[in-house]
Amino acid sequence: MKKTENKTINNSRRDFLSKAAVAGTITIAPGVLLHSTSAHAIDGDATDLNTSVSTRPLDQEVSSKNRWGMLIDTTKCATGCTDCVDACNEENGLIGHNRPETDAQYIRKVTLKSKSTGHELSLPLMCQHCETAPCADVCPTGASFVRADGIALVDKHICIGCRYCMMACPYKARSFVHEDVKNQKLSAPRGKGTVEACTMCVTRVDNGGIPACVEACTAENHNAMIFGDLKDPNSPISIELKKHGGKQLRSDLALNTGVRYQGMNE
């Protein structure tokens, strides 16, 4: 009981400090908000970890000063939990047609079992937002592209539906829209006959938010996902990566992925 009280007190103190730091920084230097809050946030709760958001005004071009990324701690990701997947489907208006082979999945839960040790783990897998993305390389029209801030997207207006990007993606992260699309979400346009994938919730990010999957994971207190700016050395994601490292899937391909994983020890 005493222990719990202490924890509550500590959290309250942290919250206070956090808020004080945010308030102070907003007053002194709004432009460096992320830098100043992130240092303490790593020790705070996960909501703090994911407060690193875009400060770019919407009328300005996307800049390579940011590199948005995600860090996934597989030790905190529970087998069978699909909170991130559900949130993604809701956010992007992905409705199944009871045809699992053709239904779109932007994010999926993958269960792994080490062949050598039998160690089991679970993780979410989505577009890894590679810096040198094979999908963008092979796309004949340039519909698949990587934004300056590292988010890989598909321009639905010039995608011809050739699916070469799906052949090229090392993570099977892309889906083809196999049928008419109804009741689309304004923030997540889709189109029959075109290819789509995780957009890292680009509309949310551009408006200063965080991806729906990360938000859901955090809201449910799993705290397995951190979103943030990989180019900001003081962002929670960068600090955590510096501290404990992070694995890139298919690192042999040297794609410099925006999504990293922790806890994948065989």
Next chain:
Amino acid sequence: MSKIEYTSLEGKSPAYFGFLGALAFVILLALGAVFYMEHEGHHVTGMNNQIVWGMPHVFAIFLIVAASGALNVASIASVFRKKLYEPMARLSALLAIALLTGGLVVLLLDLGRPDRLIVAMTYYNFKSIFAWNIILYTGFFGFVGAYLWTMMDHNVYKYKPYAGFAAFVWRLILTTGTGSIFGFLVARSAYDAALMAPMFIVMSFSFGLAIFLLVLMATYKWNNMELGDVVLNRLRNLLGVFVAGVLYFTAVYHLTNLYATQHHGVEKFLLLEGGVFTNIFWIGEILLGGIIPLILIYAPGVKNCRTTLGLICTLIIFGGFAKIYTILIAGQAYPLEIFPGYEVSSSFYDGVVNSYTPSLPEIMLGLGGIAMTLFIVAFALKVLRFLPVSLADSVADPHHAK
């Protein structure tokens, strides 16, 4: 060799119109299939998010690869100055253009958005080998078209060697591009090999010549025109070299993979445990499409037998389809190795061998591409003089002893 006389087909017989009508019917069915697939969406096909390229691509790639190979005969005449092949050069170039057209139509009509052809023609990502292929296909039409012009118009005949050489170089680059569509795919275990480009070139030699021989024999037989054994036996021997070449490249591809431990999984799948894919590889590609044709080509007992030669060509074409099916479908069916050292499972078919059942509309679209090719050839043979009046031994080879 005396001056070659060319002719066009009379093309007034009921059989000719019946042939065109049958082809037009297949093309119509294919268009119906396209309308159905595009209207409903691709979920009505056998393709899905795992096997993203299916039967239409098998047909399209086969036809495109065969297109550049069909130009062989013309190239041997113009570039390598072999007189025997000279009379057949026009037909060779015509067939090349027709095959490419058929293949591209299939490829285009399978796109998720075929209505955006203009986008494909106006937006180029020059890092994409696919974009380069669009340029290479267009260029092929231009170069081979110009080559045909120099062959058929006396005013520009003097430019023929240059046009022939340009078309020859272009077709080599084109098939390098086609093979590299797979060779440049770093993500998948079955692809990502520089060998794909030269292997596709040798495949094109083999498939293209087999189709050329069938078209040549059928045209001359149906129109009661003379076609001697000298020409056919020369082409037959050449075909043997090409078939052996394809087998050689296939062997080197698999041996290289077998040497590298990281590729043992995919090789085990392709060669031993792939079920239908393994059967298609060994029985379709290697046995029926390679070894049996090779034995028949060099078997002394059937040297001048045209039925056997027809069978050989049919087997090579069948084996060619099997080969492209293996490369394309089996290559996608084998799961991506995202997590080496782990057993993987998910709701998105991670870690499992993907299944593919071709649907009727897909096959219909592919057959439509073949029908389109044959329609173009049959129609062109009627309107322009592509065919030498005779390819009898005395015409083809003046030194031929009767």
